[in-house]
Amino acid sequence: MPETVTPESVLAELETILTEVIGDDLLLDGPLTMETSFDQDLQLESIEFVALSEKLLETYGEQVDFVGWLAEMELDDIIALTVGQLVDFVASNASSASSTSGREA
């Protein structure tokens, strides 16, 4: 896990991960912001969202409980997710996560 986790650092990490997941197809009219939505703005395929969740888990460790977080949501909530909601969730949970877990490579 990165040493200091802030909303800004998570946003930057998320942009890197999105580029990995989507590849050259990541076409944004402007910068990735907290208001950007995964479905409407990024046109993220649902299978790509699964990959994104997995990469965030690799980066921030299992104490960022995506499974529990998503379990609380209805389908419409997940489809309507914004970058900001995801960033805030990761930033607020990762700060209490173990510093020994994280990306291996």
Add this chain to the structure above:
Amino acid sequence: MPIEEANGLKLHTQHLATGEGMPPVLMLHGLVIDNLSSWYYTIANPVAQVADVHLVDLRGHGRSEMPKTGYKVEDNVDDVVALLDRWGITEPVHLFGNSFGGVVSLALAHRHPDRVASLFLIEAHFAVEGWGEHMAGSLALAAFGLDEDAVQDWLAENADRKLSRLAKRSERFLTETTLIDDLQAEQPITWLPEIACPTYAMYGAETDIMDRALELQAKVPGCELEIVPGCSHSLLTEQSGLVRDRALAWLARVS
């Protein structure tokens, strides 16, 4: 991305685990435009609070390899059993099957009764008399439609990124593999009375395959059938909250 080598293929899988000693659940999705994300977005995460949930993109789907051949129900059963072996899961699993995933689940329970603890089926789509022609006919139409230059142009101009990527992948699936031929060769199921595990089946009242619902209820011993008013074949996404509640109640009863 967790890629498992099983039955000679690279298959994309996801494992959602929240604790030790929970009963194993394996969820199987529908055909062509479907993949494991339909479970991930709906009931997989809630079910993972009480069970050890495994998801797989069946061959040709999602992020799994798309071989040229081998799309019969039995081939998919072989893939799934190879995955269970690879994961070292020897205790019987609770199989969740949506649409085509339902027929794979039924066939697995029939061929490997020792590997399956129960079946939770949503809009299970299995072979009855004339099934192969019906399924392959509608799929072939899509394949031919997508082959038309005009349709391709329209997609390029009008479809959003998501739709056009999915359309392209589906087109490749339908035109460059034996999927349609394999489905056409499927024989009607005659062994439903031999299913030995507890079975729960849900269908939408507006489904186009109500005959399957009634056949399951009539032939699978002890099968419990629930018809959900106002829903179509897309029951899983139309009523994900209800399906989640039924799935949790089902696991509480059978595990």
